[in-house]
Amino acid sequence: MSVLPFPSFLDDVKEKGLKRAALEGVNEVVERITVGMNVQDIREALRGEPASRKPNPRLQPHADGFWLHMRPSYFNRSVTGLYPTFRLGWLSTYFVFFETLTGIFLMIWYTPSPEVAYANMLNIMSNVPFGQFVRDLHRLGAEAMVLIVFLHMLRTFFTGSYKKPRQFTWFTGVILLICTMFLSFSGYLLPWDQLALWAVTIGASMIEASPPPVVGTNLNLLLRGGPDIGANGLLRFYLLHVLAVPAVLFIFTGVHYYKVIIHGHSLPPAAENIGEDTAKRVPLDKRVYFIPDILTSEIMWIGVTTLILVVLVTWFFHAPLEAHADNQVTPLGTTAPWYFLWIQGALKLGDKVLWGIIFPTIVIVFLLVIPYIDVTKSRRFAHRRFALSVAFVLLSLLVFFSYMGLPEFGVKTSADSEILHEMLMEPAHNHMGTLRPIPYDQLVVGQFTTAQFETNEFGGDIGTALDSLNSELAESDLGATLLSYLSITQHLPITSFNFVPIPADATELYDGISVLAHDITQHPAEMPNAWSAVIVTQPQAGLKRVDVVIIWDEVEIEAGVPVLDENGNPVFVLDENGERIQRINGDYMYIHADSQYFPAPGA
């Protein structure tokens, strides 16, 4: 007679005793969850022992379970080492899940609207426990995923694994690479900071260049939701990021995985005869079963990779968050994300349509059709000299174009603006102005000048050099012009100049100004006789202001390059009295005692 009106666990307890009934109950639950393996089977598997019962319970999860039906039940021993897969395919898959999980966490705290998106970021950083941690992981994971998927593609190319019968697997892989890059790129805009806005503006403006103009204009309108990126554009990028692109990615991941199951993992090129594909015919002695060997290996890789990411975001990497997006202010040195630098570099070669649209399209189409063009049978390195050479040339071009994409290459900015930017810039791209991280206490209120480093004329005596400069400025037009520039254009309330030596204990200020003194002498043709003033004032308690002004003799400039006379000297611009004209340019920053500008790790 059953204890309850139906058979239940209590009957088991009554019959077998509590301990045995509980153990058997647990065993049963485990067997159902694993679709076939009970506690004893798992224990044996993890100990590396052979299965003690037949049929082999380790094959059942592959046959009956959902998750493992898309994984082969055994692998060929020759693909289980580090070479040839480097576990890149598995890691790519892992990153899809990793990014989805961290992304869902961030979605809870995020609203895709320009009104609040940036404030959401601040909230995530300042008010959500683990907010910064998860954001850093998501960002770093995104960058790592692009890299890993790309390396996975390279590996597949070098081992010739794209060849028959795996052409379509390669095809779907290229689509996954594009999805990955676009996922990363569409996520770029979401924080709604300056970095985001301008990187995406560059990307979207390339789409605008698509020929003919009617297509480009409308594609641009579709993507940005208006002529400029605003509320509509942000919402569209958000939907692409969390819905559209992931949907494509998941579908193609499914297809890609299915193809891997159908064709098996391709063996190292040397492991089989030319033209043969023996991946699906694994001899008994070469079989390595998924449970436990591959499974433990994959979990280990997850552990190691996650640990590396966690270590990096704990001490070495923080996702950037720049100033609030501002359509009116274009930061100097805007770049696309690093994986699109090659397109930005190509764009510098000239035509926007050719290099921004046609060229990347050709690259993508070429990647997609590689297996259909290269129909040679051999996968061995020695037989693929041409294909490998082409690959190395293309890789070199990729690196070269990416280098050209850096703001340092080929973008002409006047030397004075460049130097001011280098001195004062807000943190961006892991970089900030030289004077910015100077400790607050060392920003001594006073007027300093690079003339302190040019004292040869005065026998090396700094005091005399500065006195001379002070009295010269007090009497000359330059002094009055400089004062008027500072007070009217830059709103700095000072009424006279009194340059003093940099205090001996302000060593970092000294170092900063000596860098400035060095930099302004690096452009003798463009900025001859340049000197600079660094004026530190304190407008409020806990707030200092640092003005940097560069003064130089104006020279003739054509198309951004100084005109030189026959002796190679710059040609000075003279006023109606035949005197040289002095040019002034300056900029300033405010530094609060609590701002904590630290140099980036390794900078």
Place this chain on the structure above:
Amino acid sequence: MKLNRLIFERIDHRILVGTVSFLAIMVLVGWIWINENARMAAFEAQYLARSIERGAELYGSSCSSCHGVDGRGALGVAPALDNPSLFGHDFLAEINAQVNTLSTERTAAEAQGNTTRVAEIDTQLADLQSQSDALVAQMQSAVNVGYDPAAPNRLVDLGWGSTLHNFVYSTMASGRPVSESYWPQPMPAWAQANGGSLRPDQLEDITNFILNWDRGDDWTIEDLNAVRQFAIYPINPATVPTGGQQDPPVGLDTSIDEIMIGLAEVTGDPQVGDQLYNGVVFGCAGCHISAAVAPPIEGTWTRVINERLLEPQFAGYTGEQYLAESITHPGAFTVPGYLAGVMPTNFGERTTFQQLADMIAYLKTQDQ
């Protein structure tokens, strides 16, 4: 391939590496957990600091031309923000508290018929009164530009029911549409939502910058006296007694030639001009006090004669004509080195011919 064999071929090694990795992750997450509250607080402090920096920059470009680069306001133009009154600091608070306590005690002593104590308290009260008077006397220059020692708290006087942060923010966001009636230029609405140019985060930045002027209990009389202009309280026109017939204003569109004809009929008084120029009503000295903002008062007449009249566009002008035009039609000419459009353009409808003549007479006393 020793590594390969070590890590990839032996299951126990794989399990060990994996387990150690997961444990290390747990330890690191725990480490982050322990530090998370401190990190969030530090981020908030750091972010506020950077917000103040950005606010300082925006203040310089958007607010300083009226409220002063140092935030001390401009006479007759806009009130100070670096201002004890805005932050509600009462210099007399301590004395008043003592007076209140003593007064209560005095009432009790009087009720008890304790005349000795009453006399003592009266002495103390007299002493406090003289301290208070001395303090108020020190504030005289602030009183001259609109400070009322009896009403030291701007928010209390306004009956503002919220925080100072909200007062500053909402004033910037919405402006003061009616302030044209008591300032030469109204406070504009700065928020993009209200047709201005600033985003909410930028308004927040400026607010943080302005609030950073607060010195808590450390405000000094010097801070108070450094203020160039305090807030003006608009007066209900119905309560203002109407005087006799007032002279008509010069007029906004009156040409300089017609103005000169009008001026010929009056005689300027430099002393009255001095009061007008340096007083609150026109507030000329609010800007023309520092060469940083506008051409300074000192040497005005010398510069007019020696520099301005030599400009080709002033051929045939007299010095008086130049000054009259500069006051009533400031857009006609901007002295090199200064921004055009800063000087209010409505003096034409705010001054009478007599007042204009008085101010010109005063300006002629500057040098030469």
